[in-house]
Amino acid sequence: MGDGTEVDVGELEEMARRCRVDIVKMTHAAKSGHPGGSLSSIDCMVALYGTCLRFDTSNPDWDDRDRFIMSKGHASPAMYSILHQMGVLDEDDIMGFRTLGSVCQGHVDMNWTKGVDFSAGSLGMGLSFGLGCALSAKMDSSQRRIWVMLGDGETQEGQIWEAAMAANYHNATNLRVIVDRNRIQNDDFMDVQMEIGDIGEKFRSFGWTVKEVDGHDMSSLVDVVDWANSEDGGPVAIVANTIKGNGVSFMENNPSFHGKAPNDEELRIALEELS
């Protein structure tokens, strides 16, 4: 790491495994939710939360924390699993996912959950919000960085590209994007629905610095996150090539587990595979 601290990749992999267990358990309990896109993004999030994200678990509302904007808000189980593993949420909180009054709302919501920085659910808005956070940090001469997690299907929204254009124009050197490039959206594979092509190239053409990475290789993820964190030439995008449903065989690359919870038998198999 740039700051000289040793990162134990094995420990991060273990944290990601425990997060995956949370994700399948909480969607199973809720009998609904989005396991596929949670499992594809979780390694990136662990690499980030486990290394350079400035976040104080005992004071999640700390004003000068780095921000993590989960723009693809349906992947809320990934967010809640991280907050659970970091001790911000407890087991009861995550197992109440999607039930009346639960702090774990269906889509991430900053008013309901400590440690959540954005109220999502409507795709295409998080990068703009992150840009607002980034511009404010600059106005305040704060060092805080803003990380935004986007879905690849989500980049079909025009507002993403409005924000991409504005971020470079306003020299948002503190803005970071991770695109969860799992090649599946709601109904089907992207190349069936609406293939967007080379997402990295599109960010580059708006003046961003871009790197691609294997979104499930923890040591590459740690490196790329570290690199992105210390870049300061402009906004940075990481395109993480991922597998939707990663870690649970029957969910992998399976569009039907975008928004479907595992049943009892599927949970049993999933937990076995994740043990």
Added chain:
Amino acid sequence: MSAPTSGGASRDGYGKGLLRIAEDPRVVVLEADLGKSTKSCHFRDEYPDRTVSLGIAEQNMMLVAAGMASSGKIPFASTFAIFTERAFEQVRNGIARPGLPVHICGSHGGIHTGTDGSSAQSIEDLAVYRTIPKMTVIHPCDDISAEELTAQLLDLNGPSYMRTARNKVPRMYEDGSNLRIGSGSVLREGGDLAIISCGVMVGVAISAAETLSNEGISCTVVDMHTIKPIDVELIAELSESCGAFVTAEDHSVIGGLGGALAEWLSTNTSTPLEMVGVRDSFGQSGGSSELMDLMGLNEAGICEAARRAISRK
């Protein structure tokens, strides 16, 4: 016939209001290539470091504002009223739902906008924003009141939408210091009928009240600059003292000021209400007063509605 050249346009008041609160470092201004029109340009001239140009991209602007509000800023984002509507869902989900103090100003609202034609004449903005929980909805009638109400937004800890008008109208206030967000402002008192008006129709309501007084009908006239939360105490009081209402707005009769009164009166009273407003149709190009006459948004329209309301008492 064109718009009057004297008096004050509420959009100018917005611009002045921003300057009045500019010394608070939390205030930031967001523009979508219409700052010269909405009048945020004056703030930009003085405080370029706290002004963010987002280009012609309204949806992005709304969420950038939300992100800034979540980081301790008090953003004022403006464009034409009609183009804020492109970002309706962004306002609903990205600003209002989390309750962020973002203040949206939609200028050039209403038929009064004139020659640009129907694409620029928002007749539904007050209605759509009124349906969103947590939103405060304001429509001042002149520059003086717009300046005061804009300045008061600084202390409103939640989202708001303010509609301003493009063109000058006769001033209703010499000084706005008695105005309060959420309290209707009684401009004239009478016991036979209450005319509840907003925006450019407030001045028209005052003239109509004058005409009606010659017929022996004495009217209260209210500038109901805050459409939401609407001043139900004042409405309840006037329901008792006047016993009949007319609403007057440069906006559809569906869901705006008239709608707001109808909702409250019909569930709490049997007091008659007549509405003057746009009757579910689009405008067209033309001079402001020509268009207002064509659509019945004039003194005659208010007087007829007043007689109907009184006959239903």
